[in-house]
Amino acid sequence: MKLKSNQSSWRFLSRNMVFKLFLPIVLILIGLSILCVNFFYKRHLKETLITYHADSPEYNVIFGAQKITCNNEDFTGATINSIFGGIDMDIHTAYVQEDIVINCTSVFSGVNIHVPSNVNVQVSGTPIFGEINNHVKNNNPDAPTIFIHATCLFGGIEIK
DSSP states (O other): OOOOTTOOOOOOSOHHHHHHHHHHHHHHHHHHHHHHHHHHHHHHHHHSSOOOOTTOOEEEEESSEEEEEOOSSBOOOEEEEEESSEEEEEOTTSBOOSOEEEEEEEESSEEEEEOOTTSEEEEEEEEESSEEEEOOOOOOTTSOEEEEEEEEESOEEEEO
16 A cells, blocks of 8 residues: 555554564563562572571573482572583482472473472472472471472473
8 A cells, every 4th residue: 555645654663564573572582571470589598487598509501401309418408500412310318307489480391399208399480481390298297398489481390
């Protein structure tokens, strides 16, 4: 349709331009949601009664793999970050005496966490094109609880 000389067009974006901008806008929104989740999560963590131990280890993997095993030792929590890799954390023989926190981030990767059978597990997370699977059955109300805060972007976290 041609416009006459006295008509003007107020369309700023054509359909073609909208389709070209769709993916970058989605990626920006995903990034903002991850930043906002981390901001509100840190605020929420300060308000909860669960204390995150400052001496808890941090495990980072980028384009690699790592196997973490805690055999017959006290486990006080951890931070796990995996980017284009994989982490297999085996703490099923570790001693969990109190409620603990495991922070887990998976970007284009996979994380497996094997927990003791005498604990409860509560998972909260944000899967973005990924998944978080909790296969642990919470049966004992008197047992300590492992709180797993997970963020997945094109990855997966599995708790067994």
